[in-house]
Amino acid sequence: MLAEARRRSRRAFIGLGLAGLAGLGGWNWLSSQPNESGIPRPLRKVLDANGRLSSAYFKETRLAPEFARSRARTPRVNGKVGLDQALDPAAWRLQVQGYGSGKVQEFTLADVQALPKIQMTTELKCIEGWSVVVHWAGARLSDFLARYPLATRSGQPADPLNPPADLAPYVGMRTPDGAYYVGLDMHSALHPQTLLCYEMNGQPLTPAHGAPLRLVTPLKYGIKHLKRIGTIAFADTRPKDYWAELGYDWDAGH
Ligand SMILES: Nc1nc2c(c(=O)[nH]1)N[C@H]1C(S)=C(S)[C@@H](COP(=O)(O)O)O[C@H]1N2
Ligand SMILES: [Mo]
Numbered sequence: 338m339l340a341e342a343r344r345r346s347r348r349a350f351i352g353l354g355l356a357g358l359a360g361l362g363g364w365n366w367l368s369s370q371p372n373e374s375g376i377p378r379p380l381r382k383v384l385d386a387n388g389r390l391s392s393a394y395f396k397e398t399r400l401a402p403e404f405a406r407s408r409a410r411t412p413r414v415n416g417k418v419g420l421d422q423a424l425d426p427a428a429w430r431l432q433v434q435g436y437g438s439g440k441v442q443e444f445t446l447a448d449v450q451a452l453p454k455i456q457m458t459t460e461l462k463c464i465e466g467w468s469v470v471v472h473w474a475g476a477r478l479s480d481f482l483a484r485y486p487l488a489t490r491s492g493q494p495a496d497p498l499n500p501p502a503d504l505a506p507y508v509g510m511r512t513p514d515g516a517y518y519v520g521l522d523m524h525s526a527l528h529p530q531t532l533l534c535y536e537m538n539g540q541p542l543t544p545a546h547g548a549p550l551r552l553v554t555p556l557k558y559g560i561k562h563l564k565r566i567g568t569i570a571f572a573d574t575r576p577k578d579y580w581a582e583l584g585y586d587w588d589a590g591h
Contacts, residue, residue, distance in 0.1 A: 401530055401555035404458045409472040409538050412461050414545040418579065419512025420565055424544050429513070431533075431550060436505040436571035437490035444485075446549045449533050452476035452484060457530060459555035461562065462591055464580075473553050475534030479527040488523070488571050497527035509576025510552060513567030520576030520587065521554070521561065530555050533566070558589045 430443040455477055462468040482488045482495040489495055490503040500523070508526045511518040525531060534553040535542055542548040547564025554561055560580040570576070581587040 399556070401459050404460070404470045406458050406472050408470045409458055410469050411538060412469040412471060412546075413467075415463060415465075415559065416517075416564070417545070419514055419517035420544065420547075421516070422514060424548060424565065426549050429549055431566060432568040433485065433487050434568065434570040435487040435492075437492055437503075441568075442485065442487065446535060449476050449481065449550060450535065452480045455480075455532055457532070457555075459530065459553075461553075461555070461559055463559040464585065464589070472538050473532060473534045474536035474539075475532035475550075475553065477529060478531045478533055478552075479529065481533060482527070488526075495523075495527060497529070500527070505571030505573070507572040507574065507576055509570050509572055509578075510563050510566050511568050512563065512565050515567075517563060517579050518577055519552070519561050519563045520572075520578040520581070521557075522575075522588070525554060525557065525588075525590075528554065528556065556590055558591055560585060561589050 426446075430445060431449065432441050432443055434441050453476065454474055456472065456474045458470060458472045460468050461471050479495070479497045484494075486492050486494040488505050488508070489501050490505075491501070493501050493503075495501065495504050504523055506523055507520055508523060509518060509520045521531075531552070531554040534547075534551050535549060537543075537546055542551060544565075547562075547566075550566045552561065552563045552566060575581075575587060578587055580589070
């Protein structure tokens with residue numbers, strides 16, 4: 338309830354900010370302002386403030402709403418960056434670079450499917466303004482990093498409830514060809530609804546929806562839901578992020 342109230346007041350606050358901009362002379366004034374990362378600076382500021390508020394309000398205990406499974410639909414295929422090459426499912430491996438060792442360890446889809454299977458019906462929200470309820474199944478990234486302790490310098494497991502001091506602060510993921518990439522802070526990565534997902538609406542993922550493995554993290558916009566994960570690596574600073582480079586909020590929370 339509190340989280341919802343905060344979200345509402347945040348929206349109202351941002352709405353007021355935009356109304357204020359309109360009062361100052363509207364779009365003409367706005368578009369005469371210098372650009373920052375491809376968008377007029379005042380809007381960039383609103384996006385930044387949105388990002389800061391969203392991380393300030395983020396709690397590991399906050400969950401994205403879940404829906405009745407009967408409401409699940411197939412989303413449109415949106416965004417194909419990094420999916421150009423044909424995928425050979427038998428040859429695919431998830432490559433994870435250890436934070437401490439720097440060594441790359443390879444995993445098969447069966448390794449991921451051997452972890453507890455989590456199912457959830459959540460909303461996929463795109464920054465373009467549409468959203469679809471989808472039933473997902475996959476393994477928690479937190480379970481993966483507890484089983485394969487690659488996110489700490491010392492090699493101890495990353496318990497999300499009691500994070501070790503030497504846990505990497507960020508994780509970055511890329512498609513096998515490196516064309517699409519996202520960064521997440523480690524709190525978001527270890528969130529219980531952040532899944533290495535291999536099924537959509539009860540069926541294995543299709544190539545266009547990210548087969549064999551995609552990220553699903555429903556507290557964030559679709560831009561972070563990387564399809565066809567190739568590599569995972571950890572970092573001390575914000576990993577590069579495809580849409581953040583084009584001017585969108587790096588956190589992309591909603
Ligand atoms: N590899 C890759 N993953 C991606 C994208 C992309 O262009 N390439 N687009 C993102 C965006 S903007 C959205 S909204 C979702 C859409 O997921 P869907 O195609 O399964 O609906 O995928 C995300 N993951
Ligand atoms: Mo999107």
